Amino acid sequence: MLLEDFLALMVNGVTLGAVYAMAGIGLNIAYKPTNVFNLAQGEFVMLGAMLGWLFLTDMSMAWIVGTIGVVLAVGALGVLEERVAVAPHLKVQSHHHGWLISTLAFSIIIINIADQVFRADPRFVPSLPGTSLDTMFVGPVAFNTHQVAVLVIVVASVFAIEYVYRRTRIGKAISAVSEDRDGARLNGINPLHLTMISFAAGAAYCAFAGIIAAPLMLASTSLGLALLVKGFMAIALGGVGSNWGTLLAGIIIGCVESLSSITLSTGYRQLLLLGILLVVLLIRPNGLFGKAAGRSV
Amino acid sequence: MSGSANQAVGRAGARFTPETVLCAILAVGAVAVAFVNGHYLTLFTFAAVYLIGAMGLNVLTGYMGIISIAHGALVCVGAYATAIATVNYGWNFWPAAGLSTLVGLGFSVLLGLPALRLSSWYFVLITIAFTLVVPAMLVEWRDFTGGYAGVIGIPSPSIGPLQGQTGFFVILVAVAALLWWIIANLVNSRIGWALHALRDGNIGAQANGISSARMRLFAFAFSGACAGLAGAFYAAAKIVVTPEEFSFEFSILFLFIVVLGGPGRLAGPLFGVLAFYVLPELLTALREYRMIVFGFGLLAFSVFLPAGLAGGVDQVGRRRSRKAMVGAPTGRLKHEAEPVEGASLTIANLRKQFGGLKALDDVTLNVEPGSIHVIVGPNGSGKTTLLNVVSGFYPANGGTIKLDGAELLGMAPEQIAKLGVQRTFQTPKLLGDLSVLENTCFGAYTREKASGFEIALSLLRAVREKREITREAHQLLSLVGLDGMAHLPAAELTHGQQRLAEIARALMARPRLILLDEPAAGLSMGELDRLGDLLKEIRRLGMTLVMVEHHIELVANVADHVTVLDQGRILAAGTSEEVFNDEAVINAYMGGAK
Amino acid sequence: MSRPEPILDIRDLTAGYNAIPVVQGISLAVGRGEAVALLGANGAGKSTVLRAVSGLIRPKGGEVLLNGENVAGTGAEALVRKGLSHVAEGRRIFRKLSVEDNLDLGLASVSLSRAEVQRRLEEQYSLFPILKQKASDAAGSLSGGQQQMLAISQALIRKPDVVMLDEPSTGLAPILIEEVFTKLDQIREQGVSILLVEQVVERSLEFVDYAYLIQGGRLIAQGSPAELQKSNAVKQAYMGEVSIR
Structure with a gap:
């Protein structure tokens, strides 16, 4: 294999992995105050991409206007999901993971409505303003400016998210809720607000991921499930709740997938990733970089 | 007094609740209709196959509380095992069905291994990933699986005088009834109680000597075996299997059947199959929007009626007439219990x-x-x-x-x-x-x-x-x-x-x-x-x-x-x-x- | 001796979990500036009273008057804003967050200028100097006594009218228990009304102005510490009927 080919695959893999990581980080955001793993999270990425096509390509809106519109719309959907599918389950203290069913139901509704609305054709979404999808070279490395922008955005977003959790009161309050819901209430923190905010933020973040990912992978309604699985793999390998770990794991997954495409066809690549996931979870249940936390009973 | 109580427990699996009565009526009705009309015979043949698969998933999802998306994918794997064994290698149906059962069990356990230690939501995502991989691999392994064309000409099972489509249907009903009986025996025993305790996150389960990993392994194995067996029958009923049939929707249908029918209830899968497979098949107009309607149904049930249809029927019909009698404490054992040697x-x-x-x-x-x-x-x-x-x-x-x-x-x-x-x-x-x-x-x-x-x-x-x-x-x-x-x-x-x-x-x-x-x-x-x-x-x-x-x-x-x-x-x-x-x-x- | 006008007035409170009532028809009052103890054996329902009053659980009946307003059924997060703080049983601090972040979250219900936040932090640090030393440590790494101080400080930083403390001495060495009561004295001097649930009965009775005794979810005695000590009710409620000597 030529060095150029290898580097091109790596660039592709890193960018792809960054998108997987974004799906995973969206899951983390919604998970933090609720301990709910939102199975509809992948569909928010899909909706971001499809609505991105609708607003930016079909309706030719200015990029920033259309993007804000998409992010707000999907964020609102996140709140709706929290209200109808998650809040009722959080109210009752139980070990039955009722939310697994209800968030799955929510995602099925989204997929099938989206299928009716957009049909199955892949759609084109324009690249970020000021960037292009044209290949350019720096030495042996082939890339495009959109890819660079995606990477910068992902890294910056993780910095921003970590800043919010560590430095702002709302971020600390979310940590407090995840640790002790009643304790948080006794300090005047309303867990329901934070749950709603987190679901809205997680959905909006994923919608944004969809918009910036769509130029790289074409938007279609089948995107959601695949990204949910990749996002899950990223957090399972990177450690649930660890955004930096998720980013790193996402990029590793992207690179493995990209490099293996030389020898493996699609089905085998998926099988390879599933195999890696099973093995890692068996050997290191808390993820590749996770601390060995006590297992939950 | 204790004699009569013993009998009550002996009959515990066969108590006449509204749920079981309605169930029996529906089952007998379905069988009767199937014999009268060829179209319905086909419909109920598949319904019986779904029922066998769903009863297995009910053990995992209903009684054990672990949600699996991959049940349909396991049925698919079972179907292909039988198809390939019978058509490509000329096996008889029954050994092929045995093979399918083992294959379903094996895959189910393999997927479940990480979930022995981790929270069960990991399993959900692993099963989603598996469900996406299976059809892709069927296409990849085209030498073995026939690719998109699939496998054609799978024979139907027969036993003695039970031949042809009617015979097949009778066999299916018998297998379903047998499986029902086995599950009823299990859930009314320490095994069922242990599943129940673990599902409810009951700390007492561990104090009682129950190994969560072992029970989970059992549930994965049992449900996988049922899926594999259902797959074998599915292949025989279809005669032709192709990767396209085993879509994500096919896989998730089993979850719908179990969750909406009544998870953790014996009759749940039966209600589920009738309401969510047979009924939509009859109302063809509904089919295009079926998944949307199901999605809303699933959401509504998970919030308002977690006990499913079977639980709903049970609640409506039940008259609470139990009276508590507080017995006089004896303070002594009536019969001399064997003494125990206390430990230091x-x-x-x-x-x-x-x-x-x-x-x-x-x-x-x-x-x-x-x-x-x-x-x-x-x-x-x-x-x-x-x-x-x-x-x-x-x-x-x-x-x-x-x-x-x-x-x-x-x-x-x-x-x-x-x-x-x-x-x-x-x-x-x-x-x-x-x-x-x-x-x-x-x-x-x-x-x-x-x-x-x-x-x-x-x-x-x-x-x-x-x-x-x-x-x-x-x-x-x-x-x-x-x-x-x-x-x-x-x-x-x-x-x-x-x-x-x-x-x-x-x-x-x-x-x-x-x-x-x-x-x-x-x-x-x-x-x-x-x-x-x-x-x-x-x-x-x-x-x-x-x-x-x-x-x-x-x-x-x-x-x-x-x-x-x-x-x-x-x-x-x-x-x-x-x-x-x-x-x-x-x-x-x-x-x-x- | 007449008691001051009540700032927290609980009337005929019934509360419990699911269908089973744990406390039935409890009435008690905390006067402005008063320290009041709620005593009773394990399982008598003391914590349930506090949880129902602070809105962690919804009372099944009765009234909770805070500054004259009936707040029964108001959620805990809203009651904090009305000046009622509840330091729950078992040092409910956020173990993964730093000490300073814990105190900062104590102010989650009020919006203050940065300078005022800093001033309040310093105020707490001067009351609990140990917390200043440990400001950036994870709260979970503190010793039991320090965690208890943090939990109390977290409630005080928002300057409540009434503080309810659920067994602050639990599991502490006598010397630390004494320290807790010294702090409580200082808090009372600042004009904060206190409702105290405690196991260390005699020390509590020394501290409070008035006390209530519950058993089996019902009020069985009340009075000034002197009156209660004279009667045999306390000893009975805690130790059963047996005479020890």
């Missing part, structure tokens, strides 16, 4: 720290076999922590705990339970929707000898053992004064009664050491007297008893030995008279704090 408990230099907090600080104590040893002390002095460390729920930071000389530290709660250590909890951990009698019988978990296989097929030893255990449970319930409430759901008892029922459950295991956490809290005066007699009876049987208790009167009345804990340290030890006359103890207890 030797704790030395035990330390337990939570962060910066020393909960147990160099605790050393000796419990004589067959004695009643009470641990007292103010709140937060480490009494419950001590019980939790001894029973394996908390790891210790140092020291030793020896049961008859064998080290307990480092063992899991269920291992410790198997050595003959039983415990109760401050808040009783009974299974609220099971009857008091079932909860008590459940206590015998660690000493039941009948294997899962014997239980599933209701073989002689399992039946005999169940009868014997039920008899003993009645005895123990009358000992604690709850025999009149044996058939009430445990949740309907007061806290005090639940605590007594929990003691009965612990005694069912014939433990060598029994740990009680504040048994007197919340008891009425009458119940308190009974508790005192009960504790003495436990001692008379030879069991060693360690208890944490606040009620000084009770302690003074029964204790052979009292240890006073304060801030994780031993403040005093001796007989109750010695201890309660100790100035330091009175101060610590009454809060002199000087």
